[in-house]
Amino acid sequence: MATGRFQAWPWHTGTVLTALAVLAPVLALVGQAVQGSGAHWDHLLQFVLPDALAQTLFLLAGVGLLAAALGVGAAWLVTAYDFPARKVLSWALLLPLAVPTYIVAYAYLDILHPIGPVQEAVRALLGYASPREFRLPDPRSLPGAIVLLSFVLYPYVYLTTRSMFASQAAHLMEAARLLGYGPWGAFRHVALPLARPAIAVGLCLVLLETLNDIGASEFLGVQTLTVTIYTTWVTRSDLAGAAQIALVTLTLVTVLIAVERHGRRRLRYTGNRRAAPIRPRRLPGAAGWLATLLGVTPVLIGFVAPAAYLLALALERLGGGQGPSPALLRAAGQTLTVSALATVIVLAIGLVVAWSRRILPRARAWRSALSRLTTLGYAVPGTVLAIGLLFPLMAIERGLAALRATIGLDPTGLVLLGTPAALALAYVIRFLTIPVGTLEAGLDRIPPSIDQAARLLGENVHGMLRRVHLPLLRPALAASALLVFVDAMKELPATLLLRPLNFDTLATWLYAEAARGTYEEGAIAALGIVAAGLLPVILLARLLDRPAS
Template sequence: MTAHRRSQAWPWHAGTILAALGVLAPILALMGQAGQGSGAHWGHLLQFVLPGALVQTLALLGGVGLLAAALGVGAAWLVTAYDFPGRRVLSWALLLPLAVPTYIVAYAYLDILHPIGPVQEAVRALLGYSSPREFRLPDLRNLPGAIVLLSFVLYPYVYLTTRSMFSSQAAHLMESARLLGYGPWSAFRHVALPLARPAIAVGLCLVLLETLNDIGASEFLGIQTLTVAIYTTWVTRSDLAGAAQIALVALALVTVLIAVERHGRRRLRYTGNRRAAPIRPRRLQGASAWLATLLGLAPVVIGFIAPAAYLLALTLERLGAGQGPSPALLRAAGQTLTVSALATAAALAIGLVVAWSRRIMPKARAWHRALPRLATLGYAVPGTVLAIGLLFPLMAAERGLAALRTATGLDPAGLVLLGTPAALALAYVIRFLAIPVGTLEAGLERIPHSMDQAARLLGENVHGMLRRVHLPLLRPALAASALLVFVDAMKELPATLLLRPLNFDTLATWLYAEAARGTYEEGAIAALGIIAAGLLPVILLARLLDRPAT
């Protein structure tokens, strides 16, 4: 790279460095603050808080991981290896639970399965009972209930990655297994499943990270996880130092999860012939075909159709009674759209800087190549941990801004970042920056480097090459990134609960407050709005998943 080109590229590299430092700042600040905590704090946490929270967190992670992996792998193999009625619809419908955040599923099922809810009322009427005191189903508020609900919402992460791996496997591998005497189940267990281990590991890691990030469903269902402990320690007990120390433990658990996932597939290297024919689904007949349809439909019904239909019924009932959304709910919807749009615009701009910086310096040093990876670390950090860590840089920035206003003769009172929507948007950017970085890097990789050389021969510099050549070609990637970031920001609950300003609600926090009060009327409208927005990226994923088959 010439000195002239290096001088043109430097602003992009500087932006990447700032993005990486911005993501690392809350993590480093959290580690420093937790390390400065008193021994009495650590002693209290180790004796009274961490043992129970850590045990329940690990139990929840283990149960959700096993059940979600079974559901995701089973569903992926079912729609890949077998042909049955409704298979084409189920191949994308199995992604629908991704549109429903975990806290909404818990919110809906707590009402559906309430002792005086529709399900238990119907069961009692069928059995001839008239009161919950005579007969009631087991309470959903326990660890097994949380494991089941979270698994039926999060299994699509495993399904998505595993189905792509199953679809790309060559048919001759399965045929060879059959010739060696393996039956359908043995061929799946000895050939297809081992080949899909890297995909399963990636999907399962995402499931566990989402489980650890959850706060609404765990709290609604009475599970005292590390995430819930962080929230209650700060908000209920006003103990920021203790919350920082629990957050550090949660961050250590995230690091262990990622390290285990990387270690488990470090030596797994699979190659295949892309021209080989994919697996041809085996046609099922009669009862086995309809049984396959029912098995594929069950996760969709439990994870999406049942809660979404119930919330829709509640919403229509309220609207039919002439009770529309309250002004406060409409204000929360407007604030949700505003802060999500700000975060989306900022994340796209920063993601473009990071991705373009890597593009224009492909032979950079190792430390520079690591910067884009550092800029995407926020996605692996639970929202509560990120919020706690972000507090300390924001407080330092506020002190610096107050000193600057004092030096210039202005009134130093008032907050510019902390306790404002700007802090919330910043948390969203750090949390979801991995989405535009990854999507735009993938989009740039599809553009041949010969176009860069042609643009330079025509006299374009680095900035003009991006503006006139690459940005038009990146429009699909930019649109997909904007959609994913916007919807994820709308659904984000943990960081929003901890960083939102006073009297500032989003749809997620409005729903959380309604569930805490035990009221379901307006909460159903907010939940339905979040689900409707969440359907958009699911539709996009379904189209991408079906593209290789076309």
């Protein structure tokens, strides 16, 4: 037993160090913000925070309500009813997840431009000749941001809620019908209350993604807290002010997570796993085609329209003999390199954390707390993480410079800051929750008897992982690698703030193209991100349909 504990010590140490590394940016941010001058706080409270906080709260409320309505409605539609194209829609409703919010905003700003294709077609239909005579409302507004973000982010609610609806037993709905409830009453009084925990989880993810967004909000003219952090640091060179705004954002994140957990703390559902699931009711004739139209609309707005428009722009450029520029190809190569580096590191650390939890025989509360700390980064917006990470990295740089001076080397130059290493570190902290959660779930499905058998055959802790568990964890490792790689490719806020000089990824390239108003080459970068984003969506769709097969 003592030998086993000694062998487990490196894994537990790695978990503790990981938790400290994830916690360090948050603690550094809080410390710097609290130590900031009172003049900064007075200025922020008087001129900056009221408007930014109000716009952020309105955006969160609007996106939360609309995304919840779209996600819950779509989930109930494909679960409770049978209509044309239902099987296709059951996975197609996930497609907007492949398109980052800033790409949708980028595409729709051109699609809905006063001289864009939509408004030109509307004016031609109504008999108007120019934008001066008639134009649609400008999408650069708070309502425009609410609508576009909702049609991209609703799949988070759809994904969690549909799984809950599909697991509900048919006899519960039949009992509601016997008590006199119609289809709407049964949904409202039985299915919806049972699905509240799943809705809360999906809605919390929607709100966190909305708070993390910077590209779409800035493109659409909404001055959120995240956008304010970026402009305060980059445009005004006010790092102290940016840290203080980031602390407000972090407080808002904490409130969101606390509200989500409080809302479902007493909600439990216990049912018979062998009970028959809800049987879809056939919608004949016009009702069926209306259901198809309702299901197709979110997919058209959230995925098909922006993806088709980007594809048309890219083909137009390529068809005109203008291929991708060398700078864009270099940005693509840098994107793949830093994303692959972050993926390898994240998988290695995630495996350490998950395996440590598996082999720790006692102290379950401590084990659970460590595991939660390592996944804290995903809840922190990218801009907040970048600013919090800056202070520990500066301290490390000063220590390395002093060490080089002590041993007679040139103390000038940066090792982490201003290099891709800092960017990869931000990706690691932000996306560590993906492999930790996936690998812990995979290990939980492996019965403890396999560990006992391996020990009886003479395997130690390291050999048991290498020879027994790693082969069983290959699907979880592959899924984690795919999700981390694609999320790192799409990450914009942290990349904008921590990238080195003259270092572009596809996301920052697109951001710069949109800022300049040049859409043709930006469309190629956007299309590459969308194509990569389709891979995890296909994986999710297969996993979602598996229980039903």
